[in-house]
Each structure stands twice: as C-alpha cells, then as structure tokens.
Amino acid sequence: MSLLPRLCPARLLPGVFAALIPLAATAKDDAPRIEARAAATPPKIDGVISPGEWDGAAHSDAFRQVFPRENSEPTERTEFWVTYDADNIYVAVRNHDSAGLAGLRAYSMQRDQDNGSDDLVRIVFDTFHRENDGYYFALTAAGGKHDGLIQNKTEPNDQWDALWIGKVSRDAGGWSAEFAIPLKTLSFDPANDTWGFNVARAVRRKQEAVRWSGFFRNKNTLSLPDLGELRGLHGLKQGRGIDLKPFASLTRHSAPETDEHRYDFKPGLDLVWHVTPSLAATLTLNTDFADAEVDERKVNLGRFSLFFPEKRGFFTQDASLFAFGGLQQDNLPFFSRRIGLAEDGTKVDVLGGAKLTGRAGPWTIGVLDTQIDRHAGINGKNLLVGRIARQVLDESSAGLIFTHGEPRLNGSASLVGADFNYVNSHIAGTKVLNIHAAVQATDTDQAGGRGTATTVIVDYPNEPINFNLLLSRIDAKFDPALGFSSRTGIREHHPVLVYRRFPDWHGLRRIDAFAENVLITQLDGRRLDNIFYPGVELESIRGDTLTIFAEDHLERLDNPFAIRSGIVIPARDYHWSVAHVQFRSTPSRPVTAYLEWREGGFFGGNRSDYEAELGWRPSHHLELATSYKLYDIRLPQGDFAVRLASLKAVYTVTPDLQFSVLGQYDNFSNRLGVNFRVKWIVEPGNEVFFVVNQGYDTTGDHLIPTQNDTSLKAAWTFRF
16 A cells, blocks of 8 residues: 555646745845956956956855865865956956865866765856856866756756867966857856846865855755846847857778668758857758767666656757756656657657747746658658746746647647646745646647646655655656656655754764655555565765665556566566665775675566776876676566666867767677767867767677768858
8 A cells, every 4th residue: 555645636726826825035235246247358268267357347255164164164165267258258366275286186078977076166157137047167177078058947958068168278277267258159148137146165175165155955056046146247148149059970880791882971051049148059961970979778677667867959948948947857748859869769860859948037938849850661851849837926937838740650749738846945944945837738649649747746854854745647658759657547655754863973974864764655545556665875084985776666566578688577467676886986086996886586587787987097188987787687587687887088188178988788689889970179160070970780799790880070150
C-alpha cells in the first residue's frame, strides 16, 4: 500500500492556486547596490589590472563567505571594478591570495568545464531586472571560459556559448580576471538603467566560496532573486542589431566495408535581427551541426527510453525561454533533439528554420519553426513550437505552450499546455519555495487519439530541511511528438527529503541524511513500481564525498521484455534489495577519482556494478580522463555482462585553440567509436572546426574500420 495518498494532480490545481495567491515575496531591501559610471577610455582586456586603467569605475570589496561558513568574513580579499560604454560591459576582479602562486588551483583552460577543479570567478547579469532569466560568465585561474543562460530563476543552461572576451593573469599576490561583454551578446531593455548583478569567487584549496550578494548556502550563485543591483547604465546600444553568420562544412563519408566514398558540401547561413533590444528574430538556412559534440555512450538495461541532453548551438541559444512547468527530463512538451535527429540517432537534414525569442514587457516569447528533409520513407515535415509566459505576482509566472508536427511518421501531432510557476524566495527571510503546476494535452496519430499529462512539483530547497515532491498523472495516449516522455498510462508520486548538517568536526564539513521514494501506479491505482532509497552522504573539509545508500525495489511487469538478445525477463512481480557505495574525490587536486559499487538483486537474479573514473591534469594544457563500467548480471534465464569504457585526452594550447580525442567502447554493440576534434576560435564569433568520427568493429582479432566521417567547418560572424 502506498505511503502517500493517491492524489490526482489535476484536482489539486485549483486549490494550489487559491492557496498561493495570498502569498507574496518580501522586498530585497538589504541587497547591495553599485552605481556604474561610463568609461572615458575602455580598459584593455588582457587579464592585467594596470595602474590607473580602472580609475573611475565602480568598485567594491564587500564580499561575504557562503561556504564553508555562511555570511562570515572571507579568508582572502576579493575586489571588483565595473564600468561600461555604449557597446560593452567591463568587469575586472582581483583575487588576492595569501599563499601566492602556490595557493592557486589552475588546472583547466577548457571552454565550459566548470567541474570544481579551478579557482574561479563568475559574474551574473539579470539584464531585465525581473528575476526570471539571465546570463552568467566565468573565468578560471587558468583562463578557461564558462558561460550560460539562467532559466527558471536559478537553473543553469551551460550549452549556450556567447561572444565575449575574457583574460586572466597570475602573480605572487594572487590572480586577476578581466571581462568585456558586448551588449550585442545580451538581450536587455535600454530604457531600464538597473540590472541584477553579482560577482562570486571560489578558492578551491580551501573549498571556500564568497559572493558580493546573496550569502545563503541554500541558494546558488545563479539565484536571480538574490542578486544585487548594477545601476546607472545609460546610453547602451546594440547597433543595428543584426548578426550575419555564414558557415560552410565539407564532409567526407567513407564506408570501408563497401569501399564507398561520398562528399557533402553544405553551405548555410544564420541571420539574427534584434527587432527590439529585447526581442530577436533568427533565420537559419541549410542548418549544419557538424561541430556538435558526440553523446556519451550508454547501454539501456531497462524498458524505457534514455535521455540525452541537447548540444547543438542553434537550439541551446535562448533555450531557457522554452522551459515549461519546472520539468527537466521527463514529460517535456518540447525536446529539441526531436528536430534533426531520428529516433535511432541518425541525422536528419534541417533545411531551414525561423525563431522569434525574447521579451516584451512582462512577457517572454519563444517561437520556433523548422523544416526537416525527408528521411527513411518519412516525408519532409514542418515542425512548430510556440511558448509564451507572463510574469505574475512578485516572482511567479504563468504561460502556454503549443507544438505542431510529427517527425516520427507520416502523420499529424499537436500539443497544447499551460503552466503556473509560483516562486517565493523570501519565506522567513531567506527560505525558498517553488511550486510548479502544469497541464498538457496531445492529439497524435501514433498514439491513436488524445491524451493528457498533469504535473505538480513542490520544491523547498533549504537547510537543514530540503524537500521535493513530484506528483504526475500521464494518460496512456499522452504522446508529445516534439517532446519527451519515457512512460505513459501511470501516476507517479516521488518525494525526496534531505536533512543537512554542517558539523565541522572530525574532518567532516557536511552530513546529508536522505530518503527518496518513487511510487508508480496505473491510472486506477494498481501498483506497478515502488522504489525506496534511504542513505547518507558525507563531505570532508577537502571536498571528498562518500555516499552510502540502500534500495528496496518492487517492480511489476505485465509484459515480458528482452533485456538482451535471447534473454527475456518474464512478466511477474519482482522484489529485490541493493546496497550502493559511491566515492568522489575533490576535483581541486590534479588527480581525481570516482568509484561506485552496487551489489544486490535484479529481476529475480543478482547484479553487481563496478564503476571507476580517473582523471589526471599534469598541467593546465593537458587533461586525461578514463572510465570503466562493468555491470555483471546473473539471471535465471542466463548471465551476461555489460562493459563500457572511455578514454579522453584534451590538449588546450590556449583558451581559443583546443585538440581533443575521445574513444568509447561497449560490448553490446561491439563497436569502438573515436572522435577527434579541433576547435579554433580565431576571434569571438569566428570559428574553425575539424572533426573526425571513426568507427571500428571489435568482434575479430583486430580492429576493423567501419564508418568514417571527416568534417571541416568554418563559421564567421559579422555584426552590424
């Protein structure tokens, strides 16, 4: 019997809305403010804060510690300067360090590798000052650049890459970082002279984090409601607001087994026009994704689809505007990988597309229309997505989404949805409460009619209590053709409770005791699955973590399924228990390790999992990483083992020139895939890629080459 009441989320929505309307967030009267002044002469962005260069810029050193001691004095001094002109925002940060060069952690110059290894500075902008979406930019002490979007007030989207300049320097007194963010990179309202703003620093050897604003451990650096204010921004311009980006790729496809060779030359164009400074229209022709990174290889040992993140720049740009109902990976109304990728992962040509994204007053707008080519007997398709949301109350929003188009077959599909996202980030002063409610309806030929999905998410991410509850009801015919839903015809009750303490004794910094329960039932309440996870996680003062948890698993199979060729799991009820142990070393050392062990039952048999990852950074130019996963499965129907291995080497000559090679193997496909990639940023916006994807058959005594794709791509950006 369920430990949770069998609630229908659809019946909860009116009550939830009625309960929330009287609540209101309190004003941020204590948020820091800084008055920017325009630069008479723009500073030189070389990473060196030269004497007199930042004179006249707004300045502050009023940082407070967030970790390990909340709202206390930092152990190292940090100061920043900010100024601007009509075309750029400039920020400089001086990171004093009493240990000098020996105290710095500067391991990685890689783009977008924020893995906790390096000393780091991050700046955050809420350009509309509405606490809903924004931008962040970061530099490591080695010069690595990170950037991304912020959606749903606190959530990062690190797949977004912007055009900006950032440089660092290191010396006996610490290190310095300088940023120049072109205003053409940002959306903003020129009539608003105040932005949300924050600066944060991480001192890795001490596991210390400091911020200029928002000194709360229960809130991350990207929490837009807790930013300070950057005032006095006048005369900001985006020029004519036109970005013209022609590109071209040449790809050689080779199939050694048939001795076939084919060349594809693909020119294309991206055109971005800022209709207003806050609303952008994008046109793409003959879209090409030859430069996109490859997916991590996975083997599916379950009955439901795996989720892979989007990595293609055209879709990650402004992706935050399409976020819906607090949903992250499942029951998504829009999942951009449905466009340009078939269900088996093969590429489908995107002939062109148009996008309108941005903000107009309290409204956020996202419209995407693409035309894909015919493939695998499926006609060419027009795929349309629209999203609109309006800010309501103090921090909340409500909106609609719709999709139209069926990329999977020669049929039709449509979806419409509505969501309400309640946020109060000032409960009892600094506590946060998020409640998301969403309803979706689909009508597709593949599902044979109409279906609905209703979801309520309650999130209380605080200390010492952190609580999250997901309630959903998914009809059997719910089918988001342009979205993602792993399982239908169910109700899900999914609570997670964490009790966190910071004892600061015996070498421990943090203790989390947690319990999680996933209950899946049929729509009539008949139990299908129930999984209970109790456990504890310990973090040392150096940042090493040890996680120990158990799993009590009940699963009902109404239909048999083949877990591997020749091995079928019969339909019946299953009950098993599992023990898990995970260890992750702190990334602030040059050698890092992750180890995981799992031992217990599995569908009437037993399963032992062993995972190991090892990383080594001998210098800030070179990084090596390897991983090995072994799933040893012993069932009454037969035994088998799953092996996945990967080896990656990255050599970063400068932050703008990088060579990488990635090899991935699994014994299910008996294929070894090797990806070699060169990325050269000639200057921001002007890029050259050279990519080789080589496959090998490993079933014989030696490696046999299979498919080879070699691509050269160049893209150039012209701004007007």
